[in-house]
Amino acid sequence: MNLFNQSTRANISAAKMFIFFSQLMDKPVLDKAGKTVGEIYDLVVKSSQVYPLSDALIIRQGFPNRKYALINWPDIEKIDKEGAQLKIDSSGLNFNQIHDEKKEFTLRRDILDQQVVDTHNHKVIRVNDIQLLVVDHALMIAHVDIGSRGLLRRLGFEKIIDLTVKLFNPQARYLKNEHLISWKHIQPLTINPVSMTIKVDLPQKNLASIPAADLGDIFLDLNINHQIALFKSLNLMNKTKIFTNIDFKTQSSLLEEMTDPEIAELLNNLPSDEATDFLEKLPREKTKYVLNLIENKYSKRLSQLLGYSGDSAGGLMTTEYIAFAKDTTVGAALNQIRERKFKSEPVQFIYIVDETQHLISATNFRRLILAKPEEPIQNSVFPKTYFVRLDSSVKEVAYLMEKYKYFAIPVVDANNVLQGIITVDDILSQLIAFAWRRLKRIKIMQKT
Amino acid sequence: MKNLKTFWAKILIFLSVMGPGIITANVDNDAGGITTYSVAGAHFGYALIWSFIPIIIALVIIQEMCSRMAVVTGKGLADLIREEFGVRVTFYAMTVLVFSNIFNTISEFAGIAASAELFGISKYLLVPICALFVWWLIVKGTYKSVEKVFLFACLFYVSYIISGFLSKPDWNLIAKSTIHPSFQFDKAYIFMLIGVVGTTIAPWMQFYQQSSVVEKGIKLENYKYSRLDVIIGAFVVNIIAIFIIIVCANTLFANGIRVENAKDAALALKPLAGQYCFYLFAFGLLNASVFSACILPLSTAYSVCEGMGWEIGVNRTFKEAPQFYSLYTAIIAIGAAIILIPGVKLVPIMLISQATNGILLPFVLIFMLLLVNNKRLMGKYTNSGFYNFCAILIIAAMILLSLFLFFTVFIK
DSSP: OTTOOSSOOOOHHHHTTEEEHHHHTTOEEEOTTSOEEEEEEEEEEETTSSSOEEEEEEEEEOSSSOEEEEEEGGGEEEEETTEEEESSOGGGOOOBSSOOOSSSEEHHHHTTTSEEEETTTTEEEEOOEEEEEEETTEEEEEEEEOSHHHHHHHHTOHHHHHHHHHHHOTTOHHHHOOOEEEGGGEEEOOBOTTTOOBOOOSOHHHHHTSOHHHHHHHHHHSOHHHHHHHHHHSOHHHHHHHHTTSOHHHHHHHHHHSOHHHHHHHHHHSOHHHHHHHHHHSOHHHHHHHHHHSOHHHHHHHHHHHHSOTTBHHHHOBSOOEEEETTOBHHHHHHHHHTTOOOOSOOSEEEEEOTTOBEEEEEEHHHHHHSOTTSBGGGGSOSSOOOEETTOBHHHHHHHHHHHTOSEEEEEOTTOBEEEEEEHHHHHHHHHHHHHHHHHHHHHHHHO | OHHHHHHHHHHHHHHHHOSHHHHHHHHTSSHHHHHHHHHHHHHHGGGGGGGHHHHHHHHHHHHHHHHHHHHHHOOOHHHHHHHHHHHHHHHHHHHHHHHHHHHHHHHHHHHHHHHHHHTTOOHHHHHHHHHHHHHHHHHHOOHHHHHHHHHHHHHTTHHHHHHHHHTOOOHHHHHHHHHSOOOOOOHHHHHHHHHHHHHHSOHHHHHHHHHHHHHHTOOGGGHHHHHHHHHHHHHHHHHHHHHHHHHHIIIIITTTOOOSSHHHHHHHHHHHHOHHHHHHHHHHHHHHHHHHHHHHHHHHHHHHHHHHTOOOOSSSOTTTSHHHHHHHHHHHHHHHHHHHSTTOOHHHHHHHHHHHHHHHHHHHHHHHHHHHTOHHHHGGGSOOHHHHHHHHHHHHHHHHHHHHHHHHHHHO
16 A cells, blocks of 8 residues: 555656546436436445445436435446446436435545544644545545645636646646645544444554644544544543543533543543542532542542642642562563553652552662663662652752752652652643743733 | 522523624624614614514524534534535635625724724724734634623623713603504615614624634533523614614704714714713724724634635634634735725725625525534434524525615615
């Protein structure tokens, strides 16, 4: 499938193999005897492959009482810019008032003029035209056209504009400037009317390869119905990724659409700092309700976290961290990390605790991989361990992290028991908000 | 106690949902609207007030359908037209919309120029200032902050109600002429009636309202509050229109003074109703014109980008949404520049704006009716049989009026 580039400049030999859907639409359909039986209306495709293949043709006849008929692909002799020629007689056609709207995936209804997600450029786009590839009698969706040429072609102005541009500047960039996007990057947004979900054609890893923040932005560009349907259709990993990168308003409207088990599953997999961020903003009764749904152990921890003030170390920390006993060997520790025994996202910082979780020392990933596997972990720790208390302020935390150039700092309670860690991104978002307020205040002061 | 709590909770939800309906309706009382109502009051006294009852009903029914489509589908009207009727229809509809809204915007800037003269300020100063302000508001604002400014601007329409009271109207007579419609089979009267109805329902309103409800992200369960927003909007806008008619009827009509536009009306008010009434009237005109000059270019750029699939601005930069900002800036620039041409004639501009509105409105209303009754889009929220009957009746009447208005422009 290397035939398609991401933004193709179709060369001359390939141009013959490609045809735009708009060049087929409304073209005459002739039966075996050469009699016109209708015009091309829509194309049904099988979406089982990466590049869907044509499966059937929907033709239309009559005005104003429109009637539609479905023609299976094997019954078509040939189809091109001139129209379609059938192998069967007009008596073999079964015209109906409406064509079946539910089951199939069709170009005119589901793709053309609709919004789709471009997972390559991370944007929601509107489809102006669809480029099809002719492969042994069948048609395959190759690209969608989102450029101005596609728009002009649909309006029927392409030739006139092309001629005019050529007249003034034969080398104009416009003439070659096709804005095509390969189908493998396109995620359609057709909502199935029965299950109310969106069929995610792309392998979900494709979505997963989009940076989380961008995925959140794409998501916020969709309308509410598409948001809900797409969210329901995603796997847990993508759900978590999106949920942590959208605003509270969208989060809570998604929450309302989810069933209790779905809420529980999602919340159980959310990092504790993200979960508390969200729960904090919910009305108190709703928070209680949601906490009741999730795993007992985790909900206890979350409600404890919710008790800390938002700008103290306790409120900022996440309770997922990596900790080992003093006598663990470096090799065993690395193995455990490799086997994903820990829920923690960042693996750079590693802590050593005793049997009752008292913080003893800290090390980092770099020190571990440089150490010999059979050595006990305690031999490669930092000479001194810095930490903050649950009630330390943001400023103290930031000061310590800056001073010792830490990416994460442990948080302990009054008895030195390790409670969680604060990572630099959590501090950064606090500091940016703080700096922003200061900046505005300074500006106002300068004005008065 | 619990009832009281739920009552306040309901008020809170309403306040959060409120906006699109009230703003859209109020923009309707723009420079053109105020001119029409002033002339109607000055020439026919209270005789046209009854027509506001059917106008309110028509406005509520049409705008409610937009609001409902927005909440159920989560898409703007231009989006839906593109998705259901294809690119060609959308393109031509948007072309006419741009054209008609440019002329509407020109007439808003004409309103600003007129109020500048009333306050004794040079229009060469006030028009560019207002144009810059309008441009800056959207380019630098967010949807939320802009909506707040708009809602605040709605408050200033009260100036017409105050000036109405200052003119000491005869309430008995007003009540009587509202309840007993007096129809006159007189050419001028019929023209005026069509003008009053025509100025109240314009095509940009449906696009603007639907987009702003979508932008607000109103949920289906709160839809009843959104409907209330539409109803309140329709009542408020027409009550203000009635007060404009009352002011002019009481002073100008009673003294047999004929006026051609809102500026004449304000000037004629000065000796009859006093300084305050004059200033309130003039201030109302300025406020309405600036407010509408904000919304018309915004709504146009929004609808066109929605329909054509271009990035929509407000929260984006110029580089991310070039078409949106170019269109928005161009409409404001053209609107303001044409008014600054010395000796420009306003009557043809007003007529062209009416005619293009008249061409577009039938199409928009028919599209709306088809969309709102599409089961695939609306599910169980399509129109009920009776509602459809009313809607078809109103739409048929609106189409006849628009066609009539359109042809009279050319016959004249």
